[in-house]
Amino acid sequence: MDYALYILIIICLYSIITLTGNILLGYLGILYLAIPAIYGIGAYTFAILATNGSNTFLAIFLGGIFAMIGGLLLSIPALKLKSHYIGIATLAFLFIISSLTYNLKDLTRGSLGIPGIPRPTIFGLYLESNLSFFIFTLIVTIIICTILYKILHSPFAKVIEAIREDEIAVKTLGKNTKIYKLQAFMISTFFSGIAGALFASYLGFINPQNFHIPQLTTAISMIIVGGMASFWGSILGTVILVLVPEILRFLTLSPDILAGVRLGIYGLILILFMLFKPNGLMGKRTNIFSK
Amino acid sequence: MMKDLLEISGITKSFGGLLAVNNCSFSIKKGKITGLIGPNGAGKTTMFNIICGLLKSDIGNIYLNDEDITDLNPDKRAHLGIGRSYQKIRLFPELTALENIVIAFHENKEGLIDAFLPYKRHQKNLEKKAMNMLESVNLQEKANFRAYELSYGQKKLVEILRTKANDPSLILLDEPTAGINETTIKQIKSIILEFQKEGRTVFIVEHNMPFIMNLCETIIVMDQGQKLAEGKPEAIQRDKKVLEAYLGKKHA
Numbered sequence: 070m071d072y073a074l075y076i077l078i079i080i081c082l083y084s085i086i087t088l089t090g091n092i093l094l095g096y097l098g099i100l101y102l103a104i105p106a107i108y109g110i111g112a113y114t115f116a117i118l119a120t121n122g123s124n125t126f127l128a129i130f131l132g133g134i135f136a137m138i139g140g141l142l143l144s145i146p147a148l149k150l151k152s153h154y155i156g157i158a159t160l161a162f163l164f165i166i167s168s169l170t171y172n173l174k175d176l177t178r179g180s181l182g183i184p185g186i187p188r189p190t191i192f193g194l195y196l197e198s199n200l201s202f203f204i205f206t207l208i209v210t211i212i213i214c215t216i217l218y219k220i221l222h223s224p225f226a227k228v229i230e231a232i233r234e235d236e237i238a239v240k241t242l243g244k245n246t247k248i249y250k251l252q253a254f255m256i257s258t259f260f261s262g263i264a265g266a267l268f269a270s271y272l273g274f275i276n277p278q279n280f281h282i283p284q285l286t287t288a289i290s291m292i293i294v295g296g297m298a299s300f301w302g303s304i305l306g307t308v309i310l311v312l313v314p315e316i317l318r319f320l321t322l323s324p325d326i327l328a329g330v331r332l333g334i335y336g337l338i339l340i341l342f343m344l345f346k347p348n349g350l351m352g353k354r355t356n357i358f359s360k
Numbered sequence: 361m362m363k364d365l366l367e368i369s370g371i372t373k374s375f376g377g378l379l380a381v382n383n384c385s386f387s388i389k390k391g392k393i394t395g396l397i398g399p400n401g402a403g404k405t406t407m408f409n410i411i412c413g414l415l416k417s418d419i420g421n422i423y424l425n426d427e428d429i430t431d432l433n434p435d436k437r438a439h440l441g442i443g444r445s446y447q448k449i450r451l452f453p454e455l456t457a458l459e460n461i462v463i464a465f466h467e468n469k470e471g472l473i474d475a476f477l478p479y480k481r482h483q484k485n486l487e488k489k490a491m492n493m494l495e496s497v498n499l500q501e502k503a504n505f506r507a508y509e510l511s512y513g514q515k516k517l518v519e520i521l522r523t524k525a526n527d528p529s530l531i532l533l534d535e536p537t538a539g540i541n542e543t544t545i546k547q548i549k550s551i552i553l554e555f556q557k558e559g560r561t562v563f564i565v566e567h568n569m570p571f572i573m574n575l576c577e578t579i580i581v582m583d584q585g586q587k588l589a590e591g592k593p594e595a596i597q598r599d600k601k602v603l604e605a606y607l608g609k610k611h612a
Contacts, residue, residue: 223475224468224483227455231463234452241412242464242526243438252472298454353454354508 074199078271080311081203081210085264087291087303088217092257094289095297096226097250098233098355100156103143104261104288106166109280111136111262112269116183117176119270125189129266136262137255139166144254148247163285170277182276186269206267213260214304220256221300229253230298233355283332290335293342296352305350310335365390365530365561366411371420373406373585380406381417382585388530393552393562395576395593397569399605403585404565405447408532411563412444413437424530443528447535447565449515453508457499457518460507461490464525493521497547513544520551531555533564537571549575573597581605 086108093101111132118128146158170177177183188196189205196202220226231239232246239246269275287310295306314331322330348354366388373381381403388394396404409415411422413434421430424440432440451460462468465486469479494500497517502510510518516536523531533552537545545568552575555562566572572579573593581589581596583605589596596602 220472220475224463224470225472225475227459227463228470231452231455234454235450237414237434238446238450238452240434241414241438241442241444242522243435243466244470245433245435256472355454 071199074203076311076315078199078203078206080308081206082264082268082271083288083291083307083311084304085210085213086261086288087295087307088214088300089257089261089264090288091292091295091298091303092217092221092229092253094292095299095303095352095355096221096229096233097253098230098298099147099159100153101147101159102156102285102289103159103162103166105280105282105284106163107136107140107143107258108261108265108268109166109170110139111265112275112280113170113177113183113265114262115266116186116269116275119187120183120185125187125270126191129189129263129270132266132269133259133262136265137259139262140254140258141251143258144251147254148250163281167277167281170280177277180276180278182274183269184274186273186275188270188273202271206271209263209267213263217256217260218300225249225252233298286332286335286339290339293339293347293349293352296349297355298353299349299351302349302351310338313338363390364388365425366563367423367426368407368411369421369423371407371410371417371422373403373410373415373417379585381410383420384582384585384587385420386580386587386590388561388563389578390561391556391559392578393556393564393576395572395579396563396565396582397567397572397579397596398582398588401584402582402605404582405534406585407582408444408534408565412442412532438526438528441527441529442532443523443526443530444532445516445519445523445534445536447538449512449519451507451515451519451522454506456504456506457494457510457514458487458490458503460518461493461522461525462486464522465489466527490521490525493525494518497521497551513540516540517544517547517551520548524551524555528560530561530563533562533566535566536564537566537568545571 086104090101090104093099114135115128115132118131119125143159143162147155150158171179188202190196191205196205228239228244228249232249236246291306291310292303294309295304296302314334317327317330342349364387368384368386371381371384384407398404406415410417413432417430421428423429424442429437429440467486469482491500491503494503499514499517502514507515507518520536536548552562564572564576576593578590579593579596580587581602588605589599589602
């Protein structure tokens with residue numbers, strides 16, 4: 070039971086992370102490689118506030134806000150650059166955040182990590198059981214996905230996609246593309262931060278290793294498998310890439326090897342998709358690597 | 361005396377050591393169809409990019425309706441009524457033909473907050489309007505094709521319709537007939553004449569001489585970044601300097 074709930078909670082939270090990542094990577098079409106850094110900010114904000122006795126709801130919300138502030142800081146260089154240079158800048162941002170989580174020891178306890186992160190409390194009810202936490206996560210996920218669905222199927226999203234396709238043409242149609250790009254950054258990073266906060270709350274313990282390249286590989290793989298600039302693709306990719314490695318559990322491998330094999334499988338899936346289905350299962354041609 | 365809609369005053373633009381536009385001045389009369397011709401590399405497309413704001417000139421000023429727009433960004437200029445098509449088509453390939461047009465309407469509810477407001481009917485009406493525009497060039501069946509799936513001529517038509525949907529008062533068309541067949545050229549010609557009927561001003565860069573001589577009331581000739589001549593098509597065709605620029609001194 071707990072195992073099934075674990076899978077479901079991971080699918081919910083990774084769906085949000087994949088979707089929000091896809092807004093920038095797929096819809097806006099920039100090489101956005103700071104995904105774990107952004108939800109990591111949300112996770113650390115929540116962990117620090119909640120372990121210091123803050124209201125958990127406020128802490129989740131502030132997780133989103135701080136992630137968004139991080140996203141806005143990131144957008145300053147990211148929006149000045151083009152194509153793979155954005156990839157380098159956003160990857161550098163991931164390393165900066167990682168370095169901060171290691172070195173701001175007074176706040177983050179460095180590599181020791183933050184233990185004892187509480188679950189949320191709703192109306193005095195502490196969501197201690199995994200079932201109650203799952204129900205809570207599911208509700209939050211449905212709310213966020215509904216909001217994102219509305220946004221991603223609106224004329225606003227069409228402008229975002231048009232910017233990906235040809236920013237100059239969008240400008241000469243009278244649109245201030247900078248504002249649209251900033252808004253895309255804000256939505257993406259805010260909700261990503263909320264997913265990060267819930268992650269921290271669910272795991273109960275976080276350390277800097279939870280927010281680095283392996284998690285980036287996972288998120289990017291989900292987006293690429295599901296499909297660039299596709300709402301349902303993001304969720305499909307998440308479900309597939311959460312379930313496939315779980316099958317490995319039924320092989321009797323030691324945990325050390327398992328982690329490596331899992332990452333290896335992600336890498337392999339990524340390479341195979343790049344070769345044979347670069348747009349993913351439900352995605353569009355976005356050409357973000359060839360601009 | 362007709363009022364000038366656009367005034368170009370002493371524009372100079374260089375790229376590194378290359379002087380693309382050199383102290384060029386001219387004006388465009390309101391409601392007229394004006395042509396801009398010249399040999400390759402004369403600075404025509406650069407001039408278009410400067411007018412719509414994609415490039416900033418080094419020296420000189422641009423006035424639209426007597427308002428100095430020299431320092432305005434492309435999106436601001438589009439709001440003031442400058443619209444354009446491109447020599448190399450700039451549709452949004454992954455958007456459908458219909459979406460490519462709808463996105464250009466000023467009434468398009470494309471704000472972030474608009475996504476949560478009841479604009480469904482409003483957007484349906486815009487789609488209908490875009491559909492009617494596609495019907496006018498017999499492309500209604502292609503409405504839901506992605507732009508990259510269209511033929512070259514169809515793309516060209518959709519791009520001009522998109523420019524029209526943006527409702528500009530001054531329309532810059534960069535080689536609207538390049539690489540397309542006679543039937544589509546006729547369609548484009550009738551769209552341009554319609555633009556004029558609607559009171560819009562059209563400014564065309566073109567190498568297709570019969571097309572431009574037939575359509576334009578005034579023709580401006582550029583060579584080596586400067587205005588070489590300006591006048592009625594018949595006068596331009598006889599102008600010695602123009603023939604020299606195109607054919608070389610000997611032949612003229």
